[in-house]
Amino acid sequence: MSRDELWDAPAATEPIRARVTVPGSKSATNRALVLAALAEGPSTLYRPLRSRDTLLMAGALRALGAEIEDVPATAAGAVASWLVKPAEQLTGGTEVDMGAAGTVMRFVPPIAALADGPVRFDGDPRSHERPVGPLVDALRALGAEIDDAGHPGHFPLTVLGRGGLRGGAVEIDASASSQFVSALLLSGARFAEGVDVRHVGGRLPSLPYIAMAVQMVREAGVEVDDSEPERWQVRPGAIKPVTQTIEPDLSNAAPFLAAALVTGGAVTIADWPRQTTQPGDRLREILTLMGATCEFTESGLECRGSGTIHGVDLDLADEAELTPTIAALAALADGPSRLRGIGHIRLHETDRLAAIAAEINGLGGRVKELPEELLIEPAPLHGGVFHTYEDHRLATAGAVLGLAVPGVQVQDVATTGKTLPDFTGRWAALLAGTDYAG
Ligand SMILES: O=C(O)C1=C[C@@H](OP(=O)(O)O)[C@@H](O)[C@H](O)C1
Numbered sequence: 001m002s003r004d005e006l007w008d009a010p011a012a013t014e015p016i017r018a019r020v021t022v023p024g025s026k027s028a029t030n031r032a033l034v035l036a037a038l039a040e041g042p043s044t045l046y047r048p049l050r051s052r053d054t055l056l057m058a059g060a061l062r063a064l065g066a067e068i069e070d071v072p073a074t075a076a077g078a079v080a081s082w083l084v085k086p087a088e089q090l091t092g093g094t095e096v097d098m099g100a101a102g103t104v105m106r107f108v109p110p111i112a113a114l115a116d117g118p119v120r121f122d123g124d125p126r127s128h129e130r131p132v133g134p135l136v137d138a139l140r141a142l143g144a145e146i147d148d149a150g151h152p153g154h155f156p157l158t159v160l161g162r163g164g165l166r167g168g169a170v171e172i173d174a175s176a177s178s179q180f181v182s183a184l185l186l187s188g189a190r191f192a193e194g195v196d197v198r199h200v201g202g203r204l205p206s207l208p209y210i211a212m213a214v215q216m217v218r219e220a221g222v223e224v225d226d227s228e229p230e231r232w233q234v235r236p237g238a239i240k241p242v243t244q245t246i247e248p249d250l251s252n253a254a255p256f257l258a259a260a261l262v263t264g265g266a267v268t269i270a271d272w273p274r275q276t277t278q279p280g281d282r283l284r285e286i287l288t289l290m291g292a293t294c295e296f297t298e299s300g301l302e303c304r305g306s307g308t309i310h311g312v313d314l315d316l317a318d319e320a321e322l323t324p325t326i327a328a329l330a331a332l333a334d335g336p337s338r339l340r341g342i343g344h345i346r347l348h349e350t351d352r353l354a355a356i357a358a359e360i361n362g363l364g365g366r367v368k369e370l371p372e373e374l375l376i377e378p379a380p381l382h383g384g385v386f387h388t389y390e391d392h393r394l395a396t397a398g399a400v401l402g403l404a405v406p407g408v409q410v411q412d413v414a415t416t417g418k419t420l421p422d423f424t425g426r427w428a429a430l431l432a433g434t435d436y437a438g
């Protein structure tokens, strides 16, 4: 499918009633892959996400010497898995394609410092714009050698692996991306002195994702002290192999649950974890504020729409990747909304504040973009092309609007493959109320 291709987003003719199984969490899959590649023996990940971002992570770790075997699901009911065998010694003299995956861009350079030769990092044009400078500075302070002479503090760059890293105490301004902190925590046990990271600077976004890194590193037998706010101390030591099942991606559940609100229907997301560090868990609260009733059932989380969507005033700094879906719902609400604390998503796959405002307004909406917020007034919307800027979450937001607004055409819907394989097939099953057959 070419990037210019337009997908006719289906309008719903009746309330949607469906049960949806969303694929595994991108963030958990890529953290688990990293830890498995650094562990002292083989690990198994059940139900990993297989999408562009996780295949790029697997490719990066293979380039550094890890073996990753993809074991498909069987007709007899065994779930799909990835078997990861770490390398005896991480190998340099290689290149890593990062695509536009923030997790690959931030989590892999610290690993490359442990390799036995240079590792060159490059990716999609957007990877040259997304921030990495504070992580480069931190890695240098921890003993790494990095050649970023072409465009200091940006990709493409080369990490000159020396087979190990001193580590120790470091200050980092992670206000542009929490992934800088997660990156240091995931590899820190393998640095000679471990790592003692302090965030200094503006507001740190996406805190639940740092909590996810802390939890997964601890599950791998590593000692982490996070008792002080904005400071994380990782003790040096072995990373234990872990056998684990990856949770469904709750951020990717957002557009499917939104369909219940838009159509006054009921959507159940299968296997929603009762306890999780995923920021998407806050959807239960957010969608309730927007007028839905959300409750756990035997099969997962069910959200029922009332037929009316309420406007909301929300600080979304911790779960900012939900913004495109929430903004789409807000554009269809009965009153104005204010989405705050989201300035850093200008540095995501695209400038999301600018893109959301331009595309909803292109359909007749009234969205005002402030430096760190969106103000959204409901307005009668009409059909038209919804551009997506190689941003998977813009594409799914266009699909949500299309349920209520006939004639919405989503450009480059295939960009959803960054984190969600076969989105259009899953969306068709949602509208039909049938199980997604794959
Ligand atoms: O660590 C992670 O897995 C993520 C952290 C967040 O990044 P930022 O802190 O850059 O927003 C989030 O938006 C991204 O989708 C995944």
Ligand SMILES: C=C(OP(=O)(O)O)C(=O)O
Pocket (backbone or CB within 6 Å): 100, 101, 102, 103, 321, 348, 349, 393, 419
């Ligand atoms: C910001 C996102 O991704 P990345 O991991 O590339 O930062 C996202 O998935 O919304």
